[in-house]
Amino acid sequence: MKRYLIITGDDFGFSSERNKGIMEAFNKGAIKSASLLLNCTGTDDAVSLFKSSDLCPGLHLNLTEGKPVGTTQYQTLVTPDNIFKGKFGLRKDLEAGLVDLNEVQQEIEAQIQRYKELLGEAPVYVDGHQHIHIEPGVVDIFAEALNCHNIQLTRYPVEINLAKKPWVNPQYTSLFFSVIGKAERAAPIFEKCNIKTSDSFAGLSTMGADMTADRLKHVILEAFVDAETRMAIQPEKQQRDHTTCELMTHPGYPTGRDNGGFSWGSDDFGCSTDRIHEIQVLSSADMMNFYKENNIEVVSHRILLK
Template identity: 40%
Template sequence: MPQSRMMLVVTGDDFGYCPRRNQGIVDCFRAGGISNASLLVNASAAKEAADLAKRYNIPIGLHANLSEGVPVCPSLQTSSTLVNQHGFFHGKMGFRRALERGQLSMEQVELELRAQVQLFRELMGHLPHHMDGHQHVHVLPEVRVVFAQVLSDLRIPYTRVPVEAGLHTCPWLPAHLHTFYTQVEKDALESIPVFSRYGIRWPDVYLGLTTMGQSMSIPHLQRALSHTWAASDQPVVTAELMVHPGYPSHPQEGGCGEGPDDFSQSLDRQHELSVLSDPALLALYHQERIQLCSFKDLSPTAQT
């Protein structure tokens, strides 16, 4: 598209979570609804997802996971600070509580992150073109420093900084999500100097907190996009839209060791898939001179 106004990376998160998620991400990519995916290497269908990414040439990065399922690093699967008495990660909020109490070893965080990058490389045959955090763990205090160090050492050029313009004035988010997302934003803002110090990059603007699940619609996406123009003075804005397309998980099929969660078994994922693949949305991109791309397209230094 000549004279693009925006280069938009639309990232389908949680690739590998279950076969139904994998199929939804592939279908969405083939329909032009996403341009990028983020792989959970400790998920039950990660190998299938990697094979699908190679078959359909889906640009792919690593969705680093410290909060759901079982660690990849064998030495951390028992008697580590990252897991509970059942050998599972502490969960989205449990991880945060343990971090606040000073109960997590950052040395073990680093071991696990490096093990997940290595497994990604074994599955895909190359380093990830970008690396973000499942449930935004990568921007948390202390973790952000370890995360940036790993990316810098391995020359993984891009990450995600979940600071969304328009979040605070969004009228449809329930109170508990608004509270959580506001904390995510605070952590992300405090991560910026850390990521900058290590030479890590990210797109100019971020979208996706206000358009998850049933909150995704073309008008809501239009609202989110309208805020991006004001968030950057660049002639061509780079942006990432975080999405979660898929089909509802079958009960007991999928997840990262504990089965699929309620969100994954709901119709929310399929709703996102439907909106993202809607020809009216693709027409909107064309009208607004938005070109979908991947992190690999933004980064000439990404290794293969």
């Protein structure tokens, strides 16, 4: 059975340095898709790079960092300074019922429309910055918006056997398991709105310094075997001759602490060399040989539309 691996570079547009690294990974055949942030200092540069290359363009929906794209003065989605509330701040307020979901709908619509203005067409896929697209309260609005714009693809961030990967930083474990649980609950919502995802997913456990060739090989093969096993017992999928897996990655070059990003600079991950490390691992001869030996073809999200 053919195995199609969709390798996505997240945070395209964050800065010129991030863009440089993503394009280097693309030109080396290490990634095929990139998810665009619309409210960053490198957004316009990223748009130009999309237009001059075959890199598959997606939207990285952002409700947690920087300033909104929409021109409405939101009351509950942002701080008094008109800045998103952050990865944990927004989740906390959503859980407490303190966010007006009409504002969520308006900002999602504004970002899709802005993307269309910049690229001239709808994104091939939309995923969520910091996985915000699967958050309860957001996911229903998100799925309906994609369906309305005839966008058929999103990310399903469920990486199996995360607890059996001892290298994962315990600091992130609870967040990762929360993401997986919310994604599983989002699945029927995506299905109802005719939104497709890859058969499997990897990348939570292999970000930055946690990425090595051996670990990547392990999680990718594990994901494909799991997908093939599930397919074998699903009659509606037994006619297919392939399985798909999305690998989430974060290639790039370090962004300065005081410039780039969301106008005020970068966080520790953005400033570190961990993203260069990802480029080196992803584009290594070791990984390219692994793909050949295991009947894996690196592709873009467009494979899911066939």
